Amino acid sequence: MPASQSRPASRRSALSVALFTVLSLAAGVPAHAADPIKVGLALDISGPFAAGGAETRDAINLAVKLLGNKLGGYPAEFIQADTAGSPDQAKQIVDRFIQQNRIDFFTGPTPSNVALAVGPALFAAKVPFVTSNPGPSQYAGAQCNPYFFGQSYQNDTWDEAAGQWATDQKLKTAFIIAPNYPAGRDHLTGFKRTYKGQVVAEVYGKVGQLDYAAELAQIRAAKPEAVYFFLPGGMGINFIKQFVGAGLSKDVKLVTSPASADEDTIAAVGDPMLGLFSTSQWSHDLPNAANQKFVAEFRKAYNRYPTFYAAQAYDAILAMDAAAKDVKGDVKNKEAVLKALKAANFQSIRGPFKYDTNNFPIQDYYLRVIGKDSEGRITNKTLSTPLKGYRDAYHAQCKMK
Numbered sequence: 001m002p003a004s005q006s007r008p009a010s011r012r013s014a015l016s017v018a019l020f021t022v023l024s025l026a027a028g029v030p031a032h033a034a035d036p037i038k039v040g041l042a043l044d045i046s047g048p049f050a051a052g053g054a055e056t057r058d059a060i061n062l063a064v065k066l067l068g069n070k071l072g073g074y075p076a077e078f079i080q081a082d083t084a085g086s087p088d089q090a091k092q093i094v095d096r097f098i099q100q101n102r103i104d105f106f107t108g109p110t111p112s113n114v115a116l117a118v119g120p121a122l123f124a125a126k127v128p129f130v131t132s133n134p135g136p137s138q139y140a141g142a143q144c145n146p147y148f149f150g151q152s153y154q155n156d157t158w159d160e161a162a163g164q165w166a167t168d169q170k171l172k173t174a175f176i177i178a179p180n181y182p183a184g185r186d187h188l189t190g191f192k193r194t195y196k197g198q199v200v201a202e203v204y205g206k207v208g209q210l211d212y213a214a215e216l217a218q219i220r221a222a223k224p225e226a227v228y229f230f231l232p233g234g235m236g237i238n239f240i241k242q243f244v245g246a247g248l249s250k251d252v253k254l255v256t257s258p259a260s261a262d263e264d265t266i267a268a269v270g271d272p273m274l275g276l277f278s279t280s281q282w283s284h285d286l287p288n289a290a291n292q293k294f295v296a297e298f299r300k301a302y303n304r305y306p307t308f309y310a311a312q313a314y315d316a317i318l319a320m321d322a323a324a325k326d327v328k329g330d331v332k333n334k335e336a337v338l339k340a341l342k343a344a345n346f347q348s349i350r351g352p353f354k355y356d357t358n359n360f361p362i363q364d365y366y367l368r369v370i371g372k373d374s375e376g377r378i379t380n381k382t383l384s385t386p387l388k389g390y391r392d393a394y395h396a397q398c399k400m401k
Contacts, residue, residue, distance in 0.1 A: 036077040037324055037331050040097035040127075041108040042118065047085035048208045051233050051264050052110040052309045056132050059310035060108075062301055063317035071317075072324025083109055087117035094118040098125045104331040105130060107316045110309070112136040112155060112183040123147045126334045128341055130320060132313040137186050140360050141394030146338055150360035151319055152312040153281050154392035155183050156190025158257040161279035161365035162228055163195035164386045166255060171225045172197045177215060177239075178230040180204035187230035187257065193393060200224050205231075210238045216246050226253040229260065236260030237268045244272035253277065261370060262307040266378050273378060276370045281363050282311045282350050283382045291349040305379060315348050322346035356391055358398035364388050 041060065044053030060078070070076050079101050083090040090109060097103045098121060106122055106129045109115055115134040122129045123145050135154040139145065166174060176191055176199055178184035188202060200222045203215055219227060227248075231239050236259065243249060254276050261278035284295045284305050294314055298306040306314075319341060326340035327333055344353050356362050365387040368380040 036075040037071045037105070037329070038077045038079060038101055038103045039071070039320065040094070040101065040103035040106045041078055041080045042083045042090050042093050042097075042106070042114070043080055043108045044085045044110045044114075045082040047083075049085040049110040049233065052133065052259075052307075053082075053108075055264060055307045055309035056108060056110065056313040058302055059298070059306065059313040060132075060317055062298060063314045063321075066297065067317070067321055071321045072326070072329060074324055074329040076324075079103065080108075083114055085111055085114065087114050090114045090118050091121065094121050098122070098127060103127055104337075105320050107132045107313070107320075109134065111181070112186070113181055115139070116182065119145070119148060128323075128337060130316045130341065132316040133309060134183065135360060135392075136182055137189075137394050138182075140358050140392050141397035142399075144358045144398035144400055146359070146400060148359060149319070149341055149355070150358070151316050152361075153363075154360045154394065155186035156193065156394075157281070157365060157387070157390060157392055158259075158279050159187045159190030159228070159230065160194045160390070160393070161367070161386045162255050162257070162277075163191040163193060165277070165279065165367050165384075166191075166226055166228070167194060167196045168386065169253075171253065173200050173222075173224040174198070174226045174228055175201050175203075175219050175222050175224040176228045177203040177205065179207045179209065179232075179235060181207050184230055188228075190393070191228050195228075197225075205235075207235075209235055212239050212242050215239075216242060216248065219243075219248060219252070220246070224252060226255055228255045230257055232259035233265075237265055240265070240269050240272055240276070249275070255279075258282075258308040258368075261368070261380065262309075263305040263379065264307050264309075266370065266380075267304070270378065273370045274372075278368050278370075278380070279365055279386065280308055280368060281361075281365050282308050283366055283368055283380055284311075285380070285382050286350065286366075288349070288351045290347040291351075294349045311349055315346075315350070315353075318346040318348070319344060356395045357400055358392070358395045359400070360392050360395065362389055362391050365390055 081093040112134040135150045140154045258280040322345040323340035327336045
């Protein structure tokens with residue numbers, strides 16, 4: 001959910017919209033395959049979550065290219081629009097996707113408030129929402145829906161892993177901070193759920209806040225052993241710079257999620273990132289073959305390591321591809337599509353992938369630290385697995401089976 005960051009023009013190439021007109025059908029291909037499979041992409045190309053939107057776009061571009069501009073071997077059309085991180089703008093876009101474009105799948109938005117805003121219209125229209133990032137607690141629990149697939153993570157889980165690690169490290173006091181919006185509240189709730197020490201302060205700032213002088217003064221006064229923060233994008237970039245610049249990193253462990261500790265933030269901050277701990281369900285150094293291929297292809301295409309935003313978006317397209325293949329291109333058969341999506345017959349870059357009853361993944365969460373690799377680049381290194389085969393805290397509230 002990062003704020004906008006400038007990128008070279010080559011990194012900001014517009015997402016290709018591939019429209020295919022099928023002039024003839026091969027023998028044995030069902031007639032419905034004449035129409036392209038339509039995917040609505042609501043991306044945050046501008047606004048406070050633009051860096052995450054750019055990473056999502058780049059990974060989707062890569063996945064689509066590697067799949068030959070098809071899903072399941074069938075012609076596909078990928079229709080992009082910019083939400084600018086605005087729930088109201090996103091709702092207008094989704095209405096157009098449904099009514100005019102008649103989309104078959106939907107993905108793309110970065111923040112949870114946008115996911116919550118557009119979900120009802122998609123569910124009513126029976127359009128599968130395969131999220132490439134947000135995992136709001138509402139959709140994991142009582143408001144779970146068969147048309148929502150929390151393919152990335154549930155918001156609280158990164159933080160539950162961080163809280164568990166801080167507990168394991170016997171860190172007795174922690175200062176926690178996040179922006180005041182749905183994901184921010186979910187993330188700090190997650191940390192508190194597993195952290196057994198004392199939370200000396202729980203602070204919520206404004207979305208897009210860039211000056212943390214007041215909060216740093218509070219931290220200095222509280223003298224915690226650790227600071228846990230969820231401040232994606234420009235918020236995290238500024239917080240880390242100011243935290244290290246104030247000399248607080250000498251005495252306080254700094255712990256966060258990948259939203260403030262991945263390759264895009266590292267590129268913007270540099271050396272002050274060294275020694276920062278984070279937890280994530282994915283990292284570029286995971287040793288499985290699918291991940292190694294993805295990282296190599298992404299670096300070849302963009303000359304940088306992918307972030308978790310990119311990894312999740314890539315997996316989301318692969319999930320749609322597998323489902324389209326399983327239903328032999330008959331994406332209008334909604335019941336069959338839901339069954340195929342739930343089966344998750346794709347090679348996830350996280351390794352073996354399985355959905356829980358609430359359509360959120362059961363997966364491992366890793367501890368990472370930022371250091372330098374063999375080439376001297378500042379990057380993440382996976383250290384351990386605080387949570388293994390983890391189910392989110394809300395799955396029991398979901399009435400789906």
